[in-house]
Amino acid sequence: MITTRHPRLLHAGQYAALACYMIFLAIPLLWLLSVSFKGPRELVELHPSFIPSRPTLDNYNIALHENDLVHAGVNSLKVAVLTALVTTGVGLPAAYVLARTRGLVARAGLVWILLSQMFPTILIIIPLFLVLRDLHLTNSHTGLILVYLVWALPFILWMLQSYIRGIPRDLEEAAAVDGATRLQIVVRVIAPLLAPGVVVTLLFAFISAWNEFFFALVLLQSPGLVTLPVKLAQFVGIEGIVRLGPLAAASLLATVPSLLFFSIMQRWLTSGLLSGAVKG
């Protein structure tokens, strides 16, 4: 235990530093909130104020009703949730093989995972589009989810295989002695111990898919299929003319589902981290 002569001073200092950091993080969000309640005339004031002088709900009306934001949000939610689930479902057994297999194949697989992270999106978008077109998967959420799965999988494999390496082999050997098959070992022994890793995977895959813009822009054409990032881009006009108020309102609404998702998953993340910390 760390002891100090002035514990109260230290605690006060720590809380003050934490408060400053939180304010630093919160200011952009609070400013976004402020902008979302300002009308167009107030938004172009040379010396803007933090608190709207003439608050209005017009921006939210425009975002929700004129620009069909809810529909785009549902599309994003669907794509992000399915991407998270499928990526985790595919990634977990694959990461197990990479973590537990020794040899050239495993090493080559890990190197390939690292190399694939170096490809910029712009380099592969046209060949990817052509492949998906031949499979009749353009302009569909199925095609988009497939792309997100492939795009997120390398990082998730890398992350999960390092988690799995941290689990002692003794547990698997003990289960094998008790007659468990390989699949039962993965599902009943490895997976429960990987709760924090699985939660992080789900969060990463969800956030990546939720925020992704370029693939959605290129692959989706029907207005009814567009996701939130593409819908938000429609608030930006030419030569720097932006509909700031509706964009702020839409952006704020767009953060709500991911905040809810985080708050739900956070419990399992922290409980998984702490489990087994205290013996007996």
Next chain:
Amino acid sequence: MRKRLSIALAALACAALAASAGSAQTGKRHASVTLNFMTYVWQPTTVTATKQIVAAWNASHPSIQVNEIQIDPNTVHDYLVTNFAGGTAPDIVHDEAADLAGFTKQGYLADIRTLRSATLKQSIPKRVWDAVTYGGKITAVPTLLQTYNVFANVDALKAGGIKLPTIKNPWTWTQFRAAAKKLTKNGAFGVGWGLKSPVSVSMSMALNFGGSFFYKQGGSWVVKVGKGETQYLETVHDMIWKDGSIDPAGVGLSGGSVLPAFFAGKYAMTVQGNYAAQQMILEAPSGFRWALLPLLKGTSQDQMADPQTYSITSQSSHKKEAMQFLTYLANAQNMQKLAQGDWLIPSNPIAGKKLIRSTKHYGSWTVAVSSLPALSPHPLNYLTNYPQFKSQIATPALQAYFQNKSSIADLSTALTSGWLSVNK
């Protein structure tokens, strides 16, 4: 707890899968022909006007239905490149003339000379049709045009004892420069000019002095910074760095970003695309009096005709039906609605007259519509590699010049050699 989590996740997945089963293309009706119409309209008024036009067409043409696809205006080129390459281009695409040369050369756009009606042909001046004619082929219907104008704070000019120009007596560049200098005082600048995207405005306004940057030499196009180009460039540069009448801080900003300072009285004037009038109406403080001034005059008032365009793609299986819709879209009444929403000049003069009669912003619209005769095709409309030259060479070179980081000689070298490099 783990069991509950698993059940919750499984239920969510089932719901999502069930919803995704119905994720087929929306907006399809049972029609003999469905046209996909891509548009990049973004002003709320124009978005509404376009939806109304499409809805009216669909109601009156049950056998030819139009499915509107709205995209972000800043991604039009990338969208078209990808969809043309992938063979999934919509039937009708909305773009601008300066972007079409490459697509026409690659055969992605249909030649509409045999498809367009005589009525449509005659409703738009030949000069504007020439802006969308590539090697004899006409691959678009030109609709809305823009100009670059000076917007003035009427009260600031009045207080400074400066008389506003009129259509018959427009300002010359010399008069504009003198007015800007006179209005630069007490911490305020005569002009706020967002020059973050300097290429289009420079290509257009250099024509005031006869400078077009691109010239035919020995069968190929070359870039030259000659007398006309230099006169425009040096005038703007010297207004920033010698007269001090254009705010240097605005040089790195976009056009829209200088508007707050203009409304606050920090700038007496601002140079913008004429479509910025829509922002003036929406955002100017109540009581703020602004005016759209007539085109500045050098040796002429000429500016570039770079109209918005609607093209039929070669991949379309319904070119005749697409042309029918475009003819309807480009009629005087609809052109008036689209122009009014975007504050752009309709290529159809009758639409312009209708607009002036119907609007309460009579003065500014009269100035805008009166600019149509000054618009003429620019060589860049016909250059395949112009989009690449604009983004990779001309934009950084002009930004450096207007930020006083390079000389006119450096700029000339950068542009001429840069053009050669993109055409290798």
